[in-house]
Amino acid sequence: MSSADYLDILDNLIRFDTTSRRSNLELIDYLRAYLERLDVPCELSWNAERTKANLFATLGEDSQPGIVLSGHTDVVPVDGQEWQSDPFRPEQRDGRFYGRGSCDMKGFLAVCLSRAESILAAGLPVPVHFAFSYDEEVGCVGVKGLIEALQKRPRLPRACIIGEPTSMGVIRAHKGMLYKRCRVHGKAAHSSLVHQGVNAVTAAAKTIARIDAIGERIRREGPFDDQFEPPHTTLHCGVIHGGTANNIIPELCQFEFEIRNLPDQPSLPLFEEVEDYTRELEREMRELDEHAGFEWQSVAEFPAMNTSPEEPVIGLVARLLDDHRLPGKVSYGTEGGHFQAADIPTVICGPGSIEQAHKPDEFVELSQLARCAAFVDDLVADLGKTPLR
Numbered sequence: 001m002s003s004a005d006y007l008d009i010l011d012n013l014i015r016f017d018t019t020s021r022r023s024n025l026e027l028i029d030y031l032r033a034y035l036e037r038l039d040v041p042c043e044l045s046w047n048a049e050r051t052k053a054n055l056f057a058t059l060g061e062d063s064q065p066g067i068v069l070s071g072h073t074d075v076v077p078v079d080g081q082e083w084q085s086d087p088f089r090p091e092q093r094d095g096r097f098y099g100r101g102s103c104d105m106k107g108f109l110a111v112c113l114s115r116a117e118s119i120l121a122a123g124l125p126v127p128v129h130f131a132f133s134y135d136e137e138v139g140c141v142g143v144k145g146l147i148e149a150l151q152k153r154p155r156l157p158r159a160c161i162i163g164e165p166t167s168m169g170v171i172r173a174h175k176g177m178l179y180k181r182c183r184v185h186g187k188a189a190h191s192s193l194v195h196q197g198v199n200a201v202t203a204a205a206k207t208i209a210r211i212d213a214i215g216e217r218i219r220r221e222g223p224f225d226d227q228f229e230p231p232h233t234t235l236h237c238g239v240i241h242g243g244t245a246n247n248i249i250p251e252l253c254q255f256e257f258e259i260r261n262l263p264d265q266p267s268l269p270l271f272e273e274v275e276d277y278t279r280e281l282e283r284e285m286r287e288l289d290e291h292a293g294f295e296w297q298s299v300a301e302f303p304a305m306n307t308s309p310e311e312p313v314i315g316l317v318a319r320l321l322d323d324h325r326l327p328g329k330v331s332y333g334t335e336g337g338h339f340q341a342a343d344i345p346t347v348i349c350g351p352g353s354i355e356q357a358h359k360p361d362e363f364v365e366l367s368q369l370a371r372c373a374a375f376v377d378d379l380v381a382d383l384g385k386t387p388l389r
Contacts, residue, residue, distance in 0.1 A: 006107075006114035014099035020137045024134045028073065035057050054133045054134055059119045059127060060119065065157055076358045085099075097363060103363060104352070126158070136334075140334075147342045174331070175333065178301050180256065193249075198292045207281070227329040233267075235257065302334075307336075313345050320382060336348055
């Protein structure tokens with residue numbers, strides 16, 4: 001197939017505004033219709049409101065464990081960004097394909113779809129599966145249902161390749177992420193009578209300072225893994241709201257923070273350290289008001305991924321790309337941790353640079369898409385000769 005096939009498909013995919021706050025069903029219907037024209041069966045798994053869906057498709061005979069090509073269908077918002085062109089009306093300029101999701105990661109989806117017919121024609125001894133999810137950008141939400149459905153099938157796939165933008169490099173590990181929201185409840189009073197109030201903003205600020213102190217301790221003492229950038233677990237507070245007027249002791253403050261943890265350093269003990277500190281503050285606050293305190297909410301979480309370099313899928317992808325470098329590790333997250341937790345060895349490899357993701361004028365190099373298409377072609381040819389063990 002020519003490059004025009006995946007470029008035409010990518011043009012269509014970008015025109016669907018699948019920002020995570022919106023439905024992805026129009027795009028899913030497009031993908032399903034494309035595959036069903038080739039007599040490829042598609043399975044959908046839905047969110048609770050049935051406004052979004054994952055798609056899982058099996059190309060070829062499903063009697064043996066196959067290999068998954070996986071990607072997410074949602075994109076991040078464009079709100080407040082200045083684009084030179086309409087982010088949902090793609091353009092080609094100077095060897096680049098511009099549009100929201102072109103890099104992260106509809107380019108990979110387009111390549112996969114464009115190769116569906118040739119995968120079927122190859123008559124492979126093992127199936128190739130497409131796994132396309134919703135709501136990856138808001139905490140890898142949709143893939144959980146997709147994997148639950150996978151685990152009910154007669155056999156798990158042998159391996160998974162997730163096409164997140166890695167400039168077609170081989171990535172075997174990424175950090176995990178725990179994202180928490182905290183509502184701090186105080187007691188309002190006039191600012192001239194501070195002894196009668198409980199300042200929710202102050203309590204939140206003390207907690208954020210403790211979060212920063214924990215992060216600074218880890219920065220100094222580790223543990224470290226120099227393949228990551230930065231080479232240690234990080235804690236970060238990015239949102240805070242509180243108070244109504246300067247002459248009122250604030251009774252409410254809300255902040256959000258995240259932990260991005262190395263695979264060998266679980267995030268839960270670090271959060272428990274923060275929570276233990278807030279319990280100390282809470283005892284002091286409740287001396288003035290029994291209802292004062294901290295209320296925690298889990299916003300999102302995904303596990304770290306740490307695929308062994310000895311896994312056959314790592315060697316397979318590196319060999320097909322003629323990449324002799326040490327498989328990499330990245331600090332951003334993917335759905336790979338969920339696949340690995342389900343005992344499906346996973347590698348991250350896809351077209352485009354993560355440096356272009358989420359930015360205005362997001363683009364993917366046409367040369368990257370061509371390299372990805374060649375990689376999928378080589379993968380299909382290789383599976384026809386030596387199925388992954």
